[in-house]
Amino acid sequence: MSLIRYLKVPLHKRCTSDAFYRAFHRSCTTANNNEASKTLKTIVDLPKHARVVICGGGVTGSSIAYHLAERGWNDVVLLEQGKYTCGTTWHSVGLIGQLRDDVPSARLVKYSAELYRSLEKAGHGIGWKQCGSINIAQTKDRVNLLQRKHAVAVATGIEAHFIGPKEIERLAPVLKTDDIEAALYVPSDGVVAPSDLASTYVRLAKDRGVKMFEGVQVEKILTHNGNVHAVQTSLGTINCEYFVNCGGLWSRQIGKKSQPRVQVPLHATEHFYIVTKDVPGVDPNLPVIRDYDGLIYYREWSGGVMAGGFEPVAKPVFHTSIPDKFEFQLLPEDWDHFQILLDAILNRMPAVETAEVRQFVNGPESFTPDGSWILGESAEIGKYFVAAGMSSTGVVASGGVGKQIAGWIIDGEPSINLEAHDILRFVPFHNNRRFLRERVKESLGMYRMKYPGQQWKTGRNLRTSPLYTRLKAEGACFGETNAYERPMYFSDIADSEEQWGIQKGTFGKPIWHEHVKNEYWSCKERVSLIDMSSFSKFEIMSQGSEALDLLQYLSSNDINQPIGTVIHTGMQNSRGGYENDCSIVPLTDNRFFMIAPTSQQTRSFSWLRKHCPLDGSVMISDLTSAFSGLNVVGPHAQQLLADVTDTSMTLTDFKPMTCQVIDVGYAGGIIAMRLTHAGEDGFVLYVPSEYSLHVYDTLMKAGKDYGIRNAGYYAMRKLRIEKFFAFWGQDLTTDDTPYECGRDFRVKLDKGDFIGRDALLKQKENGISQKFVQFLLKDFDTEKDVWPWGGEPIYRNGKFAGTVTSSAYGPTLDKMICLGFVRDYDENDNRIVHKNINRFIMDKDATYEVVVGGQRFQAEARLYTTKEAYTTSDPVFIPVPK
Incomplete structure (x- = not known):
């Protein structure tokens, strides 16, 4: 009908x-159930030990089993509580679309499409x-x-x-x-036909020695010394080294079957x-x-x-x-x-x-708070991996996810940067059931229009600074990062929706442009306060030298510095890429204060704890909520603070890149650092939360004579992009190294062994294939043209050479500025390593274009080197002449 x-x-x-x-x-399925059942072991053969136990027999779990076997790991057991594909795989529609919002995700699904073509060509009938x-x-x-x-x-x-x-x-x-x-x-x-694809994964994995079981429920995941030890099932216990939660709709429930519980934020x-x-x-x-x-x-x-x-x-x-x-x-x-x-x-x-x-088909699907997948090793338990929350794209992603999770287990890290999907992007709040119920009403809408800076409407106003109410009354317009409400800019006429960051979207000049420009000039010419309470804060301490030893091993810079020194350092992976980019201050010989970006709270804490001695000699505390953060930035910052503290704030007594514990007004115990993360003179004050309002009011009252005003993160973004500062999580990823982004001076190869040292030493000797570059767009009209927001392609002499990582209009330069990595490729798209990549980038015959909104803009490349010493509050960048 x-x-x-x-x-x-x-x-x-x-x-x-x-x-x-x-x-x-x-x-959907060409292989009948009788044929599929021949590939399965009977339940009496449940083994006592396996290297890897996978929970979930859908298209994701079976792909991981297949890819582990492809890498030679066949001591693998896959458990399915019902029948294979019985969750959401069987009613999936099988669309294989490769368009994505970021390059790593596109690379992942591109591999899936290539795999499916090869499987079909090999006669597997998927x-x-x-x-x-x-x-x-x-x-x-x-x-x-x-x-x-x-x-x-x-x-x-x-x-x-x-x-x-x-x-x-x-x-x-x-x-x-x-x-x-x-x-x-x-x-x-x-x-593809999803059930056929999953059946093919199962059959090929079985052929390579993987053991498969239907009708077996996972009841508990057991741990020892913080790592997976065994899996207790309805038919017995399997000792194992790794566990993979691929439970689909059930993944959040499976996360509760361990102690500690593993947070898997998704909702059907x-x-x-x-x-x-x-x-x-x-x-x-x-x-x-x-x-x-x-x-x-x-x-x-x-x-x-x-x-x-x-x-x-x-x-x-x-x-x-x-x-x-x-x-x-x-x-x-x-x-x-x-x-x-x-x-x-x-x-x-x-x-x-x-x-x-x-x-009419109404099949449940599980979605995550941000619509991205949940992949990787959990923060709570070592060697406990999750591949869930596929948000209705499990089939298109299954090939790439299977390959990456298998590689993550075997090699210790994925072969591509998966930070957008890493389970470590969440904090415990994200797993709140009521929050998830409200957020997935919105996050399912993957076809919705996504404007730059667009904010979620649901699940807001939960993590807030002690200053939140005061700043809101001052006209703050907030944006959410890692569930934390941060003031992005201030407006005298903001309505209630604008204060939540919800406004008419645009790809052109944003409505906040003039507000932010005024805040920028206040930071440059007078003094402003920026609430930076959302930054992640940690204390690392020990009775002896263990805390210092740990930080030396994790950091590429030398942490063994005098008490009160502010040390900017990367924490590298084995490839030399950034796992963290942070500031560390020795408060005493065995007590350190660490600051990391807001979005990296769970990741930073997990990286520290993952490498901690098992004997408990190092204690790590997350102090993010214990301290608020106030950035006092501008040429009048020094005099302003001198008016409200007993500590001398002169350059002689309080040098750049140093830290002192000071008082402000009646409040004490304030950790003050002379730096601003924006290239201007000033201080960041980490204030015990109970003193936050008093310190803020004291500064605002004393600052009236200096023209003080509030500023937000957008102003700081303009400042740091104009000064050519790379930010972790925006510009820097796990694929990028200090030598590639101009931070050679923060790498101390002679201090002893640290993670990534071998890779960095090799780069120093052999050269690099990419370099971080600042571009000034020519003939760009801020009123009429579409603005760059990150992700735009960069061309060198007409050949694709990289993408923009972040951008902003720079009022001092009066130019639209783009930051991004420029790479050199051969005719087969292989990276070319240069002993002197600066010469390649700044070649006098090289011309650059950035494509924004389909329009090509000529761009002036600016490559910077750094002075070797910390002589100012932030590194000084010097242009390399053409």
């Missing part, structure tokens, strides 16, 4: 979920069909967003082309095109699509259609279409618990909630209205 007639049929007379499952599963995809934009803003995705595709080597309505009609005649602005066509995208929501019978004009090779502004997608399905989407406000389910034996089950139909998607489906493909309906 047609869709319209189908909607009039009573629910109890429509095709049942079980009936649909049987039809759906038969059409239903791979390379039909391409058409990604539609109905508005100019959406075109801008697609241009950003196109830049990522270019950087990743994924073929993608912008096409217009006529070309769309040629590729997909069944579509209505009169309201389309443009589309991005990706020829190498496609579709309803997720909808319809499947039709034959639709006139639908070709078997119809490209996958994604109409982002309509929030919908289509794929061809046996002559008909499968059409669904991501509604703007989702419906959470299973808030208390997931029903027992929820295997191969669907949720009740909800046409009212689906209506907003149905309207868009009928608009884009009118022929669907008269098509016969096979089924």
Whole structure:
């Protein structure tokens, strides 16, 4: 019957979920259940020991098992509480789309697509069909967003082309095109049959020695000395070295089955699509259609279409618990909630209205607080890995996730930078069940328009500074980072939504531009206060030298400095890349105060604890909430503080890059550092939280004569980008080293062994293949042009050479400034190592362009070197002449 007639049929007379499952599963799966069962061991063979135990037999868990076996690790056991694919894999739609918001994610899904092509070519029958995809934009803003995705595709080597309505009609005649602005066509995208893919992973892993078990429940994960020790199951205990939580919908519950509990922040929501019978004009090779502004997608399905989407406000389910034996089950139909998607489906493909309906599918999917995946080793238990929260993209990601998690286990780290998906990005608050229920209503909307700086509306106003109420009254407009509300800028006329950072989005000049420019000049010419309470703060201490020994081993700079010295240092991985970028102060011989970026709170603490001596000789405390932070920045900062403290603030008595414990007003015990993280003179005060309001009020009252004003993080971003300061988490990643970003002076190779020393020594001897560069855009109109926000491609002599990591308008230079790494590649896209990469970058014949909003802007490259000594509050950068 047609869709319209189908909607009039009573629910109890429509095709049942079980009936649909049987039809759906038969059409998805070419290998029958009897054949699959031959690959499984009986339960009496449950081993007593395995190197790796994987919990979850969906497409993610089976991929990890397959990739471990591919690397030669076959002492692996995979446990599934029900039947393989019984969670969400069986009702997944199998879209393989490679467009992503960042290069590492695109590289990961590109590998998946390549793997699926090779599996199909090898005769494994996973239903791979390379039909391409058409990604539609109905508005100019959406075109801008697609241009950003196109830049990522270019950087990743994924073929993608912008096409217009006529070309769309040629590729997909069944579509209505009169309201389309443009589309991005990706020829190498496609579709697979998810159940066949998972069955293939299972079969190939079994062939390589992996043991597979259905009907086995994980009851408890046991630990010893902070690491995984064994897995207790419904059929006995398996001793193991590694555990991988791939439980899908059940992953959060599985996280509770250990002591300490592992935080896996995800929540299930309803997720909808319809499947039709034959639709006139639908070709078997119809490209996958994604109409982002309509929030919908289509794929061809046996002559008909499968059409669904991501509604703007989702419906959470299973808030208390997931029903027992929820295997191969669907949720009740909800046409009212689906209506907003149905309207868009009928608009884009009118022929669907008269098509016969096979089924309305409402299958639960789990989503994370930010819509990104949850991957990596947990903060709570060593060798406990998680691969969950795939947010309805588990099939497209399964190949790459399987490879990366397998490599993470075997090599100790993934081969690509996965910080956007690392489980360590969360703090315990994110796992709060009530928070998750509210946030996933919003985070399901992956097709929503994503403007630069866009803020979440749900789950706000929870982690706040002691100054929050006072700053809000002063007109602060907040943005959330790691669940912490931070003042981004101040406005005298901000409404309630703007104060939450919720405002009309734009890719051009933001509404806060003039406010931030005024704050910038206050920092440059007078004095401002910036609330930096959200910065992560730690205390590392010991009775003897153990704390110093630990920090020396973790840091590339020399931590053995006089008491009160502020030491900027990276903490490198084995490849020399940044695992942390922090400031460390020796407060006594065996007590150290450490500051790290807001977004790295869990990661920083985990890295410290991971390398701590097992004998308990080093104590690490997270003091983030114990101290607020006030950045007193500007030429009048010294005199202002001199008016409110008994400590001498002169340059002679309080040198740059030093720390003293001072009083301000009536309050004492304030840790003051002479630095600002922005290149201007000033101080950062770490104030015991109970004194925060008193210290703030004291400074504001005394500062009236100096023209004091509040400033936010946007002003500090302008200052640091203009001064060419790289920030960890924005510019620096686990792939970037100090030599590549101009921080050679912070590496002390002669101090003794530390993590990453060998890699850095090799770079110093052999050279590097990339360098951090500042670009000034020429002929850029801040009023009319689309602004760069990060991720834009950089071209050298017409050849792609890197991407922008961060950007800002610089009022002093009166230019739009972009920061980013420039790399040199050969004809096969292999990196070229230069003994003197500065010469390559600043070659007099080299020309640079940055592509912003589809427009190429000529750019002046500025490469900087640093003085070897800490002679000012921050490193001094000196231009290298052309």
